Amino acid sequence: MSNLNTCVAGDQTPAIRRRHGLVLAGINALYVGFGMVMGVVNGGLPTVMRAQGIDISTAGWLYLLYLPFGLTFLWAPLIDRVRLPFLSRRVGWIVSMQLLAVLGLVVVAFNEGAAPLALFALGFAIVVAIATMDIALDALAVRLVAPDWRSTASATKLAALAGGSMIGGGVFIALAGDLGWQTTFLILGAVLVLLVCPVLVLGKQEGLAEDIRDTGNVQAGASLLRLLRDRSSCIRLVLLTVACCIMFPLVGLNRLMLVDIGVPVAEIGWIVGTLGPVSMLATSAASVALMRYLGLVHAMLVFACLAFGALVAMVIGYHLESHLIAIVGAVAIGAGVSGIYVALATKILGWAAGDQPATDYAAYYGISRFASTLMTVAATQIVPLVTWGLFYGAGAIALIVTVLFLFTLLGKND
Template structure:
């Protein structure tokens, strides 16, 4: 069964605006700073500005537990965070660079802080809104919306900056944030009640006990291990594949078109297809199928490195990897949400999402060390990435076990 258009539109808009600052920081900000004469050393440490996304689990319990009854537990966080994001984007438009570079970087950090904190509340809202049959399409809205935000903040607005200027870019981000703020302000948040009636409101002691109870459910350790490793092989291959294409003689324009443009489109289509797959199959089966299909383009990268790349081969492998990677991400997020205790939805889901983010991080450094320090060829690294992706499929077998579900809750709309 399909998700209602109202839920789909609301979630897509919220995740879209959360992707704007991160897309800007990772793609547009380095270009902007370099055009303003900022040093390479200063630009190289920009990744620290994304720290709120890696650390947000630390304050997720606060967001999950506190909130206004009148405005709505989730909206009482989303609305001020959205307003803060719009204000910081507007303020950044008037910061002179490089004279006031620390001010600009501080504002970008605040953008990420507002977006990451809002993400906790939006994840909780998604848990509250979505019924089990809607998880596939709902998580497709999450992933596609966020990727479109990344594309807009890091691509489309940069392209438009030739006309509107960098100040116009910041103001456009602010206006987009205000537009979504208006949408969420008019949206009605459901109230979730436990069996027997009454609004749920857990104490800190109860919140801790429920987290401990979820950690003791059968299969939790295997689930965390899979979430933390499911893209390790893929991230190892990704960090070297573009460098491999440069070394064999393809131009920056070709790589940008194939990976940056066609790959992004394929990823968006894959995320949408993942929602369809997760809505038509049991979630664990959809996750297993997506994990299995993702292996083939990774094996294709190994084949190209071993036998020599062709233009058609690179395009096919790039599109395949981004498409099936998008399918896998959506099905995994739907699976994660299906295992969330809805009474602590924002905290529980944020913890799982943090494991997913942190688990992908070691792939790049491992691949770099193997290629530079250990002297491995591109083909050998790509082969290891493929083998690891096959091996991690075995982690899905213990996930068939599952303990008793969380207390039943129902939305009071």
């Protein structure tokens, strides 16, 4: 493929490093904003509502706001097929969707007393815009990041998401009551506007990276079916989806468990909402070195051991009602699963480096995310029947099975 990814392997000249530094800065600024929205949806709203007395099964339905992140594969072909009449192909989509999300946040800010269904609809629209921006951003990363830089790109993406999550899932929880509804959402919108600015300088680089085929019949024929007809791609997709359905509910519900054993919401916001992303930042730094010196598979095994230990800690913390042990487990499980997913994301960047990067990336990332979101919602309905101890105990066993799946997936040199 005749794009910038055809740089000679191992080429680490100052010009190449500067170019990739610029690319990663622009891309990761937007991943920070994406992480902020994810933090609010995944860690903020359910935790606050659970603390206000809403039962687990009802609070669990708020995770449906996460669904658009997993449904982008349905409209991702449009990003490959259609070029908006401004900026470059994917940067145009990124900017327009980010600004649409900001507009939605402004509307929400001035409608605090609106009906819950109306607010849910506004929230859903904002998430759809951010999710569409994200898949265009992922396609841009596939185009601009050379093979030798994929592990670094995956690790820095995790760091950016962690930073955003720290704001959305930590600071949001801790300060929402003090700042007030309107101020909180206006600040969130203003930050998203600032974070879109660095990507504006990448339009020229994307233009240089595009193939002649990008404006031809291949782009016009972008389709999810093209990926699903390929046997190897289907096997990857199935294994990835199974792994995410096992891992993500174990991470997504840990704050609800902390509320149930009596940990104050402010403490969850400041400690878990801050240390969780900090541990992910440490994971992003460690994963690059581990993948370089141990390889993807063995690096994944290291993080799998960390995740298993975290699940054991959460089981012990729940049964002993020990806030400290449970919090340590809640923080560590995020780091362990994040490390596993850095290895997966490195693979996905390679798998999607074809003629329809937005479509292929959305399929791998979106379908697995969609299925794991439904599994997370289902888990909130199951936990009241089986207790948190049994849930995380079974999760520890399931993690072992997951590692075997991922060992098969990452062990292939494809």
